[in-house]
Amino acid sequence: MTGKxxxxxxxxxxxxxxxxxxxxxxxxxxxxxxxxxEGLAGLSMRKLGAKLRAGATSLYWYVANKxxxxxxxYDEIWGEMTVPDHEEVGWRDAAxxxxxxxxxxxxxxxxxxxxxxxxxALGPNALWVANELRKMFKAAGFTGLDTDYAIATLxxxxxxxxxxxxxxxxxxxxxxxxxxxxxxxxxKAAAPFPEMLESVDMATYDDPKAVREIAFDFGLxxxxxxxxxxLAT
Amino acid sequence: MTGKxxxxxxxxxxxxxxxxxxxxxxxxxxxxxxxxxEGLAGLSMRKLGAKLRAGATSLYWYVANKxxxxxxxYDEIWGEMTVPDHEEVGWRDAAxxxxxxxxxxxxxxxxxxxxxxxxxALGPNALWVANELRKMFKAAGFTGLDTDYAIATLxxxxxxxxxxxxxxxxxxxxxxxxxxxxxxxxxKAAAPFPEMLESVDMATYDDPKAVREIAFDFGLxxxxxxxxxxLAT
DNA sequence: ACCTGAACACCGTTCAAGT
DNA sequence: ACCTGAACACCGTTCAAGT
Numbered sequence: 431m432t433g434k435x436x437x438x439x440x441x442x443x444x445x446x447x448x449x450x451x452x453x454x455x456x457x458x459x460x461x462x463x464x465x466x467x468e469g470l471a472g473l474s475m476r477k478l479g480a481k482l483r484a485g486a487t488s489l490y491w492y493v494a495n496k497x498x499x500x501x502x503x504y505d506e507i508w509g510e511m512t513v514p515d516h517e518e519v520g521w522r523d524a525a526x527x528x529x530x531x532x533x534x535x536x537x538x539x540x541x542x543x544x545x546x547x548x549x550x551a552l553g554p555n556a557l558w559v560a561n562e563l564r565k566m567f568k569a570a571g572f573t574g575l576d577t578d579y580a581i582a583t584l585x586x587x588x589x590x591x592x593x594x595x596x597x598x599x600x601x602x603x604x605x606x607x608x609x610x611x612x613x614x615x616x617x618k619a620a621a622p623f624p625e626m627l628e629s630v631d632m633a634t635y636d637d638p639k640a641v642r643e644i645a646f647d648f649g650l651x652x653x654x655x656x657x658x659x660x661l662a663t
Numbered sequence: 664m665t666g667k668x669x670x671x672x673x674x675x676x677x678x679x680x681x682x683x684x685x686x687x688x689x690x691x692x693x694x695x696x697x698x699x700x701e702g703l704a705g706l707s708m709r710k711l712g713a714k715l716r717a718g719a720t721s722l723y724w725y726v727a728n729k730x731x732x733x734x735x736x737y738d739e740i741w742g743e744m745t746v747p748d749h750e751e752v753g754w755r756d757a758a759x760x761x762x763x764x765x766x767x768x769x770x771x772x773x774x775x776x777x778x779x780x781x782x783x784a785l786g787p788n789a790l791w792v793a794n795e796l797r798k799m800f801k802a803a804g805f806t807g808l809d810t811d812y813a814i815a816t817l818x819x820x821x822x823x824x825x826x827x828x829x830x831x832x833x834x835x836x837x838x839x840x841x842x843x844x845x846x847x848x849x850x851k852a853a854a855p856f857p858e859m860l861e862s863v864d865m866a867t868y869d870d871p872k873a874v875r876e877i878a879f880d881f882g883l884x885x886x887x888x889x890x891x892x893x894l895a896t
Numbered sequence: 897a898c899c900t901g902a903a904c905a906c907c908g909t910t911c912a913a914g915t
Numbered sequence: 916a917c918c919t920g921a922a923c924a925c926c927g928t929t930c931a932a933g934t
Contacts, residue, residue, distance in 0.1 A: 485918065487911095544780040546826050547779065547826045582824065583824075583881065583882035583885055585823065623794035652886065654889070718901070723927095724897090
C-alpha cells in the first residue's frame with residue numbers, strides 16, 4: 431500500500447496553474463523548437479535558458495530536471511495527431527489513418543524516435559490517442575484484453591517501421607546520396623551474403639522515399655489483415 | 664560518382680587486423696559490459712578507459728569517436744541471435760523463433776532500445792540476421808521487393824513491441840510495483856477516458872510479465888497471418 | 897606504433913544569495 | 916515567488932609530447 435511512488439511527471443501536480451512571467455508552457459514550447467532544430471543531443475538546459483533569455487538554472491523552478499522536461503515535450507507531439515472518426519469511415523480505415531498520422535508525427539520530430547526507448551508515453555495527449563484507438567478496436571469487435579493486444583500490435587508496427595527509418599535518415603545526415611554510389615556501398619557490405627545482392631539490383635535506391643511509403647503500406651495492410659483474422663475466430 | 668562518402672564504421676578498414684596490447688575487440692567487449700551494467704547514459708570514454716586500466720584518450724587510437732564505438736558494440740549483440748533452420752521447421756515457425764530471439768536480445772541489452780532510433784544496423788552480424796530472414800521469406804514464397812517488405816514488417820513489429828516495453832521497465836526502475844498501487848495510479852491518469860478504465864479492472868497488473876508474453880504472441884500471430892495472406896493473392 | 901596528460905569547450909544540477 | 920551566478924562533478928575530443 432505504501433510502496434514507492436510511481437515516478438512520472440504526470441502523477442504530480444504542476445508547480446502552479448499559471449504564472450505571470452515565464453511558464454511551463456513557454457519552456458516546453460521553446461524546448462520543442464530546439465529539439466526539432468538540433469535533435470535530442472542538441473538540447474541542453476543552458477541553450478534552452480539562453481533561448482528564453484534566462485539563466486540555465488532558472489528553468490529548474492518550473493521543472494524538476496531535464497528528464498521531466500523531456501516527458502512534457504514528448505507528450506506535446508502526440509497532440510498533433512489527426513484522429514479520424516471511426517463511425518464515419520469504419521474502424522479499419524480509421525486505424526490506418528491513425529497509423530499514418532503517428533508515423534508523420536515521428537518523422538516531423540525525429541528526436542522522438544530516440545525517446546521511445548527511454549520513457550513510456552503516459553501524458554494526457556498520449557492517453558487520448560490510446561483511448562481513440564481503443565474506441566476504434568472496440569467498434570471493430572475486439573473485447574477484453576484482446577483490445578489491448580490489438581492496439582499494441584498496430585502501434586508496435588508503426589513505431590518499429592518508423593524508428594529505424596529515422597535512424598537511417600540520421601546516418602545519411604539528411605544528405606541524399608547518389609543511387610549508384612549507394613548501390614556500390616551496399617553491394618560491398620552485403621558481399622558475404624549472396625541472397626541479399628539481388629535486392630541491390632532493384633529500383634530501391636532510385637527513389638528511397640517512394641519505396642518506404644510502399645513498404646509502410648504493405649506492412650500496414652498485413653497487420654490489419656492479421657488483426658481482422660483475430661475477429662473471425 | 665565522387666559524392667560524399669557514406670559515413671559508417673563498416674565501410675572503413677579497421678586500423679589493424681590484430682595488435683599485441685589492447686585491441687578493438689577488447690574495447691568493444693568492455694564497452695558492452697559497461698552498457699549492460701549502466702545503460703547508454705552510463706557509458707563514458709573515461710569510465711571505459713578506467714575499466715581497461717588506460718587513459719580515456721587511449722581509446723581514440725582504436726576508434727574514431729564514441730559513436731563509432733557504439734556502432735561496433737551495437738552490431739555485437741546481433742551475433743547473439745539464435746537463428747533456426749527454416750528447412751527443418753518451416754518458414755513460419757522459423758520466422759517466429761527469430762522474432763522471439765530478437766526480442767530476447769533487446770531485453771538482454773536494454774540500451775539497444777534507445778540506440779535503434781540513432782543509427783541503423785549495418786554491421787556484419789545485423790546483415791547476417793537480415794540475410795537469414797531473407798532466406799526464410801523467400802522459402803515462404805515471397806519474391807522481389809515483397810521479400811524486403813515482409814522482412815521489414817516482421818522486424819518492425821518486434822522492434823515496436825519491445826522498445827516501449829524497455830522504456831516502461833526503465834521508468835519503473837526495475838522495481839516491481841504493487842498491483843493495487845499500479846491500478847490506482849493508472850486509474851487516476853486514465854480518469855478522463857472512461858473507455859480505458861475497464862482494462863484497469865482486469866488482471867493486467869497482477870502479472871505484467873505474463874501479459875506481455877501473451878501480447879507479444881497475439882501480435883506475432885497476427886503479423887504472420889497478415890503476411891501469409893500476401894502470398895495467397 | 898602506441899599511450900599519456902593537459903587543455904578546451906561543453907554538460908546537468910545544487911544552492912546560497914539576491915530581488 | 917521567482918531568478919541569478921558560482922561551483923561541483925562530470926562529459927567528448929584534440930593534440931603535443933612521450934616511449
